Amino acid sequence: MRTRRWLPYALLAPGIIWLAIFFISPMFNLGATSLYDPNGSLDTGYQMTFHFANYSDALSQYYPQFLRSFAYAGVATISALAVAYPLAYAIAFKSGRWKNFLLVLVIAPFFTSFLVRTLAWTAILGDNSTFVQFLHTIHLLAPHGRILATPVAVITGLTYNFLPFMTLPLYASLEKIDPRLIEASSDLYASAFAGFRKVTVPLSMPGVVAGTLLTFIPASGDYINATLLGQGARTSMIGNIIDSAFLVRLAYPLAAALSFMLMATIVTLVVVYIRRAGTEELV
Amino acid sequence: MAHSESLGGDLQLVHLTKSFGTFTAVDDLNLVIPKGSFFALLGPSGCGKTTTLRMVAGLEEPTSGQILIGDKDISYERPYRRPVNTVFQSYALFPHLDIFENVAFGLRRRKIKDVKPAVDAILSLVELDGFARRLPGQLSGGQQQRVAVARALINKPEVLLLDEPLGALDLKLRRQMQIELKRIQVEVGITFVHVTHDQEEAMTMADTIAVMNGGKVEQMGSPTELYENPRTTFVANFLGQSNLIAGNVIDRGDDLGVDLYGNHIRVPRARTSTNSESLWVGVRPEKINITLADKPTLAANIIPGVVTDASYIGVSTQYLVKTAWGEELMVFEQNLANSGAKPGDKVNLSWDPAHTFALDANQDVDAGVEAPEADA
Numbered sequence: 058m059r060t061r062r063w064l065p066y067a068l069l070a071p072g073i074i075w076l077a078i079f080f081i082s083p084m085f086n087l088g089a090t091s092l093y094d095p096n097g098s099l100d101t102g103y104q105m106t107f108h109f110a111n112y113s114d115a116l117s118q119y120y121p122q123f124l125r126s127f128a129y130a131g132v133a134t135i136s137a138l139a140v141a142y143p144l145a146y147a148i149a150f151k152s153g154r155w156k157n158f159l160l161v162l163v164i165a166p167f168f169t170s171f172l173v174r175t176l177a178w179t180a181i182l183g184d185n186s187t188f189v190q191f192l193h194t195i196h197l198l199a200p201h202g203r204i205l206a207t208p209v210a211v212i213t214g215l216t217y218n219f220l221p222f223m224t225l226p227l228y229a230s231l232e233k234i235d236p237r238l239i240e241a242s243s244d245l246y247a248s249a250f251a252g253f254r255k256v257t258v259p260l261s262m263p264g265v266v267a268g269t270l271l272t273f274i275p276a277s278g279d280y281i282n283a284t285l286l287g288q289g290a291r292t293s294m295i296g297n298i299i300d301s302a303f304l305v306r307l308a309y310p311l312a313a314a315l316s317f318m319l320m321a322t323i324v325t326l327v328v329v330y331i332r333r334a335g336t337e338e339l340v
Numbered sequence: 341m342a343h344s345e346s347l348g349g350d351l352q353l354v355h356l357t358k359s360f361g362t363f364t365a366v367d368d369l370n371l372v373i374p375k376g377s378f379f380a381l382l383g384p385s386g387c388g389k390t391t392t393l394r395m396v397a398g399l400e401e402p403t404s405g406q407i408l409i410g411d412k413d414i415s416y417e418r419p420y421r422r423p424v425n426t427v428f429q430s431y432a433l434f435p436h437l438d439i440f441e442n443v444a445f446g447l448r449r450r451k452i453k454d455v456k457p458a459v460d461a462i463l464s465l466v467e468l469d470g471f472a473r474r475l476p477g478q479l480s481g482g483q484q485q486r487v488a489v490a491r492a493l494i495n496k497p498e499v500l501l502l503d504e505p506l507g508a509l510d511l512k513l514r515r516q517m518q519i520e521l522k523r524i525q526v527e528v529g530i531t532f533v534h535v536t537h538d539q540e541e542a543m544t545m546a547d548t549i550a551v552m553n554g555g556k557v558e559q560m561g562s563p564t565e566l567y568e569n570p571r572t573t574f575v576a577n578f579l580g581q582s583n584l585i586a587g588n589v590i591d592r593g594d595d596l597g598v599d600l601y602g603n604h605i606r607v608p609r610a611r612t613s614t615n616s617e618s619l620w621v622g623v624r625p626e627k628i629n630i631t632l633a634d635k636p637t638l639a640a641n642i643i644p645g646v647v648t649d650a651s652y653i654g655v656s657t658q659y660l661v662k663t664a665w666g667e668e669l670m671v672f673e674q675n676l677a678n679s680g681a682k683p684g685d686k687v688n689l690s691w692d693p694a695h696t697f698a699l700d701a702n703q704d705v706d707a708g709v710e711a712p713e714a715d716a
Contacts, residue, residue, distance in 0.1 A: 240399050241432035243419040245446035245491070255445075259436045 091313035099307055111314040119298050119315065123322070126294040129208065130277035133215035137223040137272050138265065140216070145227035145264070146257075150236075163224050175214055175285045182210050182286065206288040214282035222271035230264025231257070266334045274323055295319055349410020350374050351396070351499050351531060356405035358391050365391040367555035369405070373499075373533060373548075378525050380534045380546035384578070384708070388555040389535045393501050396533065397426045409498050420449070425492035426501040430508065431484045433476035439463070439487055440472035446495040462494040465524065482513045489521070493528060502534040506541060518544045539579050543567070551575050553708065567624075569697055571613040576622050576699065578708035583628075583669045584620040585643075586701060595693060601665040605641035606693040614700035625670040627695035630659055630679045633686035642690045645669065647681050661689060 090103070091111055097103035116123075148159045166174055181188055182204040189205075192198035204210050234257060242252035280296030287293065295315065302312035351373040358366040366388040373379045381389040394400040396407055398419030407415045414422050425446065433442050441448075443462060444455045452458075463469055466486040476484055485505060492500055505521070506514045522545045525532045536542050542549050543563040550560040551574070559566060559575045567579055576582035587605075591597035595606040598621055607621060629638040630647075645661040648668065652675075659671040659681065671689060673679060681687050 235430075235432065237428055237430060237432040238434060240419075241426070241428055241434070242445070244397055244399070244424075244426045244428075245495070246420045246449035247445070248418075248420055251449055255449075256434060256436075 093310040095310045111310045115314045122295045126277045134273045136216040141223040149231040210286040214286040215276045219272040223268040226267035227264040230261045352408040354406040357403045359403045377547045378532045380542035380549045382542040383552035387552040393535045423498040425497040427488045427505045429504045431488040443491045462490045466490045499531045573703045574708035582622045587621045607696045607698045612698040616700045618701040620699040622697045626672040628671045628691045637688045637690040639690040639692045647685045
């Protein structure tokens with residue numbers, strides 16, 4: 058089969074070319090931009106001065122938004138897991154002939170734009186909405202308290218928007234579990250709860266890891282929810298800063314440095330997380 | 341805990357019934373399985389044997405009836421509270437736990453502290469010392485099977501249920517495991533209830549076999565009893581092979597005189613399971629002597645015929661002999677004193693009345709002929 062040696066490369070070529078043009082070269086570009094002289098502008102042009110201080114400046118100025126982003130994304134990921142696990146469990150084990158219908162419902166939000174759906178939440182969480190009125194009535198919210206323009210609104214929006222990304226991998230790993238293993242656990246003196254804890258949960262860990270990553274990563278870079286539901290500097294996330302640095306203030310070196318730091322932090326967190334999950338729970 | 345030595349007793353199924361919608365999988369089953377016995381539920385797929393087992397395990401709820409161990413009613417007890425453990429058909433080993441933790445699973449759930457001595461002991465009983473830290477996926481089928489047995493046995497249940505435990509193994513390994521399981525059962529003295537469709541497997545291991553068909557027990561007894569004196573056409577055909585010939589009773593003495601298309605043969609009364617006048621007269625192929633027509637016959641019941649096929653298969657020669665009325669009878673002749681019959685030869689088939697059995701003619705003659713998997 059010597060003659061076909063080139064075949065794997067030929068098959069890889071389209072993907073490699075695509076990645077080279079649309080991923081690797083922009084990354085280099087972004088990396089270079091992050092080291093430009095911050096005093097340049099689009100009009101006067103940028104000088105490459107290897108200005109590493111862009112990074113320390115960005116960090117000292119915007120570390121609160123960094124921390125806030127990861128905190129919001131973290132809370133949203135945990136909330137999404139709490140909502141999605143029972144949902145995926147019910148679809149996988151208890152839904153019978155409704156299974157496909159329920160799965161379509163999980164994906165259904167994708168038929169509408171992300172932006173429109175997030176805007177809809179401004180109505181749900183608005184000051185005069187039924188939901189907020191109800192919270193006033195039962196005194197869960199102070200008389201002039203709001204939901205909109207608070208961290209709760211942003212986290213709620215993030216949780217909602219990334220719920221399908223949590224649900225689907227969880228469903229996929231739960232659905233694969235052989236029900237005979239659950240029977241075997243009950244045969245071996247495990248109550249329903251013990252069987253869930255000792256068999257179902259460990260076997261669904263690949264889904265938990267995939268789902269939390271698919272939620273946490275985009276959520277920590279998101280700025281739509283903070284813009285529409287947070288409505289102010291008190292809730293702005295790092296995505297908002299990068300967005301305005303690029304598009305409003307045209308501070309390209311700063312924006313590039315922030316982007317790189319966000320990326321590096323996420324990669325570090327993910328690697329640590331997978332390492333831990335991988336050695337302890339994953340088979 | 342659910343399990344204690346003093347509770348011990350026979351496993352009793354009383355009017356046990358399980359319906360799925362309009363389909364009755366287990367139909368008014370009554371069985372007493374003595375403590376310490378190796379009991380087999382044998383039957384084709386869909387006969388209700390697995391459903392019966394699952395009801396005893398607590399994985400299915402009976403529609404009606406009772407399940408008792410000793411005098412304790414466990415019919416509606418939760419599976420994890422029953423003094424019963426199961427070896428599942430596909431083993432159902434926990435893929436995320438190593439062999440040690442799989443085997444220790446039941447002990448840990450019952451909050452038993454020091455599990456290591458018990459796990460080590462049971463692993464050496466099933467000859468898997470040194471495998472404790474492997475994962476199930478790294479073991480061969482036969483080894484996984486033994487882990488499944490160990491994982492159930494370590495809990496010292498009153499009753500161990502085995503659901504087609506050897507079905508996934510190849511023939512040679514299966515034979516080996518049959519002997520192994522029998523050895524373990526004798527060693528631990530726990531009641532084993534073994535579900536299988538493989539008649540040879542049931543006969544090798546079990547003290548008592550209940551042959552099931554259509555949710556009911558067709559016949560129950562020792563392997564010898566079932567084989568030598570079947571009471572239904574289903575049992576006659578499902579356990580080994582039988583020649584069944586239509587006949588009518590012509591006299592009733594100590595033996596029954598029966599007319600088979602003009603041939604007069606005798607059947608002992610004790611081997612007749614009916615008072616009907618019309619019968620299926622049965623004889624196993626290996627009980628029949630075949631002799632050339634001009635030679636003396638060897639036994640009292642005689643039917644003439646013509647050899648249509650002879651195949652030499654080493655341990656025996658198998659003949660098909662066509663009778664005057666067109667039925668083809670099977671004869672297995674040991675290759676000791678070969679009759680030398682060839683296709684086309686006129687022969688006499690003769691057998692001892694003591695090897696004859698008679699069944700009610702009001703039954704399907706082909707019941708149980710088709711074993712579900714022709715693998716034995």
